[in-house]
Amino acid sequence: MAGAEGLRYGIVGAGYFGKEFARILAEVPGAELAAVLSPEDADDLVAESGGRVVDSIDELIASVDAVIVASPNHAHREPAIAAAEAGRHVFCEKPVALSYAECDAMVAASEKAETLFLAGHILHFMPGIRRAADLIAAGAIGAPVFARTSRTGWEDGTAAPGWKKTRALSGGHLFHHIHELDILQHLIGPAESVSMTGGAAPQAGRRVGDEDAILLAAATFAGGRYATLEWGSVFRRPEHTITVQGTEGYLAIDLQDVGVTLQRGGETETFPLHGSVEADLERTRENRGAAGGSGVTYGDPARRPPRWLRAAMADEIAYFHGLATGARAVDPALAPLTDGSAARAAIATAEALTRALSLGRSVRVDEVTGGSLLDAA
Template sequence: MSEVRYGLVGAGYFGLAIGRALLKEPSASITRIFDAENSANAALVLGAKVSASIERLCASEDVDAVVVASPNWAHAEAVLVAAQHGKHVFCEKPIALSFEDCSRMITETAQAGVLFMAGHAMNFMRGVRRAKALIAEGAIGEVVFCRAVRNNWEEPQGEVTWKKRRELSGGHLYHHIHELDFVQSIMGPAVSATMAGGNVAHLGPGYGNEDDLLLMTLEFGNNTFAALEYGSAFRWPEHYVLIEGTMGAIRIDLQDTGVEVRTPERTESSLLHRSQAEDDDRTAFYNRGAADGGVLFGNPSIEPPLWLRGMIEEELSYFHSLLRGEPAVAEFAALTDGSAAAASIATADALSLSLREGRKVLVSEITGR
């Protein structure tokens, strides 16, 4: 396509940021918007028309591709309607709140012959790409263990949004699926999963009903493992991924921003984002909002910080390039063939089942294979 015309489903904080990112591409336009609450403002900002429903947006002749940035629980419907109308789709994470829905979305977009890309933006961080390249080169030997920690403290809010309701967002596990996806992109799909935790410090008005402390163990076979820790019950915030190999280690720090590689022969430091300015902006952002990190996002009247805008621009630019016929990049293949989304949701479902039933769960119990 010489020009790609986009329909935007969901025009809140993140959807509006995606729209702005797309308009930086000279061959992209936003023609249609559907959002029950934010359409009018977004249409004005992005120069688009308002559609009365997802169906009408997807059926519009002036829409070539649909971007789904609605709340998590509504992703599946929008993707399936887009596929039915033969539209290419970019869907924000998590693409669904169950492996069953995820599988149906992947199947129906494939049958429709349309591109379906999952918005797992962490894959587009420069430092993450560098870490994966080093691992592929064998710089740290065989990866045997990953630890991912994403925790903070949250105060009660005047309004409990959908993000704090487990049945709508999936809770921390699904809403913050980036680290789970990243760990599996390095180690492969988990074989078994165990999760403990609960809501230990956020009961009562102003909190919602999501679990605020989750401790996860993943086993991948061949004596390889991962441990993940998510939640909002932690007064000492931390956000990092540590990758341990037989010949070295890599630490990706998403709070005191940067990437460090250590082997017996060398130590290497690099940026996490595209520039020092973006890294500094992320560090300052976390320092300012450490006590409420999980509720800082969501106000459509506020633009995302510099570092987050950079991530959004990178992944949407890639999606746009594919629609214009440019060649695919091998390292991103799992984002457009459904495998990354399917693996992350399957493991999340296995972890959820483990918590409910108090036992180790084989991921094959979820996938049936």
């Protein structure tokens, strides 16, 4: 293993995020891209960013100190566990897994090996999210009572379905768009029980792939707090928001018309979601240019991510590299990303929601984490 002087990296998955992670590594002092494993686009990534193409996870692990898992969502478990068992640090893109059992096994492998496992929940690296969490924790809106998340837009069904639109590969809206669920629980704590309805919307025409056209969820939290969550691709008026209502005010994070609003006692304050008002305006313009809204927009591997996203990706990789080399300590605000709690909580609640939809009843999250749902199945 390399020491504080640097790390050799391997990337699993050479798609939209994998390519950009390679570009970012080239700008990180002490980081070297050594190997790439991907059934597609690996040669293009190596031609642009260096390293060499390998044919197996074992070959990749043998030549690196840390592994970035950016493969399709269903294919995270094997490389993450193999890397941890070999004593390698792991950065894993979201969603970490498509089941709680797989997520738990991945995190547990790194815990056993005493290596770093960082979940790629990128919204935590956006300054406005960080400040929103601090404000809510400090009581700026009083006690949270209710929260609502919405990630919706319109798709006309003409695009060719890819892996991101196939539930077996991506988990559909609920898992692939897990950001809002993750941040909701980061802001007000883990859900205790959930219910969900949804599915197809035949009156809206053919959808791309087999993911659900609409998902409407409800969650209860300790202390008599509640939330609703919406996902879908049949909404003509797009929304992409996370709002927390408190006893003394509210805090609204808008990812469509981008910015954060704090209202308390008749006074309203706004501040950027990203590093500046200019960055927020740039993203807002991009969102308005997207035919269906930002909530249903997927990355195109043929294009680079937008600047606001590249900035957040660079921050999370710099943080991972600093932790892995020992050059920086864990940021308490980001501890849930490194101790496994954020990954486990997000996937546990997402699986509980999936079970609630299929069973037609409310599901307690501890039925998933405790295994009783599996035992009864």
